[in-house]
Amino acid sequence: MFPWLRQVLDYLGGAADEPPPGFPDLLTSPMFWGIWWALLSIVVYIFSGQTSKFIYIDF
Amino acid sequence: MSWKQVFASLITTAVVLAAFNLTVHRLARNSVPRQLITRLNSVSGVTHLALGNSLMAAGFDEKAFDQKLGSHSTRSVNAGLGSTGPVEHLLVLRDEERKNSHLRYVIYGFFDFQLTDDNATQVSDLIGNRAMSYYVEPDIALRFYSMPWSDRIAFYFYRETPMIEDRAQVWAKIELVRRWLSQAGLPARTYDRFGRVADFTALEAASPAQFAERCDALMVQHVGLNSAILEIIRESQGHNAVVVMVEMPMHPSHQSRFYSVPAWGRYRSYLHQLVSREGVVYLNASDWIRDPAEFADNLHMNGVGAEKFSRRLAQFFLQLGDHPLRLVSKKP
Numbered sequence: 001m002f003p004w005l006r007q008v009l010d011y012l013g014g015a016a017d018e019p020p021p022g023f024p025d026l027l028t029s030p031m032f033w034g035i036w037w038a039l040l041s042i043v044v045y046i047f048s049g050q051t052s053k054f055i056y057i058d059f
Numbered sequence: 060m061s062w063k064q065v066f067a068s069l070i071t072t073a074v075v076l077a078a079f080n081l082t083v084h085r086l087a088r089n090s091v092p093r094q095l096i097t098r099l100n101s102v103s104g105v106t107h108l109a110l111g112n113s114l115m116a117a118g119f120d121e122k123a124f125d126q127k128l129g130s131h132s133t134r135s136v137n138a139g140l141g142s143t144g145p146v147e148h149l150l151v152l153r154d155e156e157r158k159n160s161h162l163r164y165v166i167y168g169f170f171d172f173q174l175t176d177d178n179a180t181q182v183s184d185l186i187g188n189r190a191m192s193y194y195v196e197p198d199i200a201l202r203f204y205s206m207p208w209s210d211r212i213a214f215y216f217y218r219e220t221p222m223i224e225d226r227a228q229v230w231a232k233i234e235l236v237r238r239w240l241s242q243a244g245l246p247a248r249t250y251d252r253f254g255r256v257a258d259f260t261a262l263e264a265a266s267p268a269q270f271a272e273r274c275d276a277l278m279v280q281h282v283g284l285n286s287a288i289l290e291i292i293r294e295s296q297g298h299n300a301v302v303v304m305v306e307m308p309m310h311p312s313h314q315s316r317f318y319s320v321p322a323w324g325r326y327r328s329y330l331h332q333l334v335s336r337e338g339v340v341y342l343n344a345s346d347w348i349r350d351p352a353e354f355a356d357n358l359h360m361n362g363v364g365a366e367k368f369s370r371r372l373a374q375f376f377l378q379l380g381d382h383p384l385r386l387v388s389k390k391p
Contacts, residue, residue: 031067
């Protein structure tokens with residue numbers, strides 16, 4: 001299980017060109033990659049707010 | 060992956076990000092500035108408009124003020140907005156003046172050097188409540204912000220992108236989670252409506268000496284009133300409203316550390332001259348609240364302090380009577 005998971009993460013992270021056996025075909029489509037990149041961008045975005053030493057919460 | 064596939068992926072990414080932008084836009088529909096504008100639109104016949112930052116937002120109690128004035132023909136509204144400056148206050152005033160012909164007094168609450176500080180702003184500063192300048196008269200805001208040209212270009216891009224314009228809507232929620240996690244197992248910190256109580260000391264000068272130095276520097280350089288403040292005065296007077304500049308009540312520790320230095324007394328007289336020249340009433344209310352228990356933190360009054368301050372402020376307006384400008388040149 002864990003070696004397979006590692007191979008999946010390698011594939012998603014771009015370290016491997018081919019997905020491991022058993023990886024759903026649907027998730028190798030360009031649309032999946034588009035959604036994946038967007039989700040990563042959103043995760044980066046929502047956690048990039050701690051740039052000021054002082055934040056009002058009365059927003 | 061072929062170029063065609065890469066292109067298809069990028070289109071998909073753009074679609075998802077567009078959907079996320081719409082989500083942020085919906086999240087921000089009830090942001091604090093929008094709530095304030097909606098509220099101002101719903102209250103009619105306002106005669107006394109209280110303007111300022113969080114000190115006014117926390118310190119002005121409309122009910123106590125109106126009760127003390129005891130007149131059916133007067134109506135006050137608290138238009139204070141936390142973490143904002145004179146430019147945003149000007150936008151709030153203009154919004155109110157567009158639909159209200161009853162305005163008689165603009166009560167502007169300030170602290171420290173707010174009246175003479177310039178409007179130097181970077182586009183990254185326009186976050187939280189200050190983001191209102193993206194959607195309430197952005198051209199007026201840009202006229203008063205002192206901003207590099209690259210930031211002016213970015214301003215137009217940002218205002219079309221909810222993810223950037225209203226990023227505080229998302230970041231504030233994450234910040235709350237971050238604070239909750241960082242506090243696990245530690246003694247509870249005290250919070251008030253604006254944030255962590257301890258954080259507000261960061262808004263004060265580092266030392267009385269530095270504070271005094273700043274007072275003297277502003278006078279030596281003959282610094283005038285902030286351009287947005289001058290516009291607030293012009294706009295108000297153009298609508299036949301009298302402006303009252305109120306030095307807001309400050310915590311006793313702020314009083315003893317900073318307002319007791321002789322340089323502040325000199326700066327106060329200097330400020331008084333500047334505002335009197337513009338036909339504005341100067342009111343020193345900084346020592347009206349002397350009990351630390353009537354403050355929520357180092358800067359903001361709590362409910363009890365706000366009620367006390369507002370009643371005394373109303374008393375001042377009763378004394379002004381029908382000839383408010385007779386107090387323009389009196390000592391603060």
